[in-house]
Amino acid sequence: xxxxxxxxxxxxxxxxxxxxxxxxxxxxxxxxxxxxxxxxxxxxxxxxxxxxxxxxxxxxxxxxxxxxxxxxxxxxxxxxxxxxxxxxxxxxxxxxxxxxxxxxxxxxxxxxxxxxxxxxxxxx
Amino acid sequence: xxxxxxxxxxxxxxxxxxxxxxxxxxxxxxxxxxxxxxxxxxxxxxxxxxxxxxxxxxxxxxxxxxxxxxxxxxxxxxxxxxxxxxxxxxxxxxxxxxxxxxxxxxxxxx
Numbered sequence: 001x002x003x004x005x006x007x008x009x010x011x012x013x014x015x016x017x018x019x020x021x022x023x024x025x026x027x028x029x030x031x032x033x034x035x036x037x038x039x040x041x042x043x044x045x046x047x048x049x050x051x052x053x054x055x056x057x058x059x060x061x062x063x064x065x066x067x068x069x070x071x072x073x074x075x076x077x078x079x080x081x082x083x084x085x086x087x088x089x090x091x092x093x094x095x096x097x098x099x100x101x102x103x104x105x106x107x108x109x110x111x112x113x114x115x116x117x118x119x120x121x122x123x124x
Numbered sequence: 125x126x127x128x129x130x131x132x133x134x135x136x137x138x139x140x141x142x143x144x145x146x147x148x149x150x151x152x153x154x155x156x157x158x159x160x161x162x163x164x165x166x167x168x169x170x171x172x173x174x175x176x177x178x179x180x181x182x183x184x185x186x187x188x189x190x191x192x193x194x195x196x197x198x199x200x201x202x203x204x205x206x207x208x209x210x211x212x213x214x215x216x217x218x219x220x221x222x223x224x225x226x227x228x229x230x231x232x233x234x
Contacts, residue, residue, distance in 0.1 A: 044227050045170065047222065050221070050223075056221075058221040060222060062125075094170070109176070110176075114169040114170055116169055
């Protein structure tokens with residue numbers, strides 16, 4: 001059974017930094033596509049970033065240059081380093097499996113497993 | 125990367141059908157057959173309901189179906205049930221290896 005558990009959410013001041021973690025079981029982070037998706041309070045979902053098994057990374061324009069996605073293979077853990085935070089970054093951050101193309105005879109793209117999320121609040 | 129456009133809310137009585145639209149552009153919905161739909165109950169994580177426009181993951185009831193025409197994708201829930209009351213989000217793969225979600229639609233079972 002796949003489980004994704006996020007941690008690291010906190011209250012941080014504008015301009016500050018925070019690192020989120022997503023510890024996985026039932027899948028191998030280093031050989032899968034792993035993404036971060038966020039949801040501001042009372043708002044919709046927003047894709048943030050993806051890390052491919054091969055190491056390629058992609059980001060939403062809203063976080064490019066400020067956020068960095070990475071992983072620790074030995075801990076089977078995904079990270080999101082967030083710098084220069086603003087109030088607009090306040091959200092629940094979800095870790096999800098997916099974001100790349102899974103190809104056999106066909107290719108498909110999904111976010112099929114999700115964690116329960118961790119809350120980041122940016123406020124003075 | 126503007127959010128895909130969904131109606132704010134739809135409603136139906138038990139047993140009826142409802143359809144949720146999801147409108148994007150040729151850079152996302154219209155350009156790729158990688159539209160997925162997610163159900164989210166209050167305080168819960170999203171759940172995958174449809175992927176690649178029309179495919180249903182194992183365990184999702186067959187009363188959920190998806191389609192696409194041009195820049196607009198749709199999710200239809202047939203035989204509406206009380207447990208279907210939730211928020212629904214579409215999502216599309218987009219140019220530059222990115223993804224864009226829809227604005228979200230609240231489904232109310234009357």
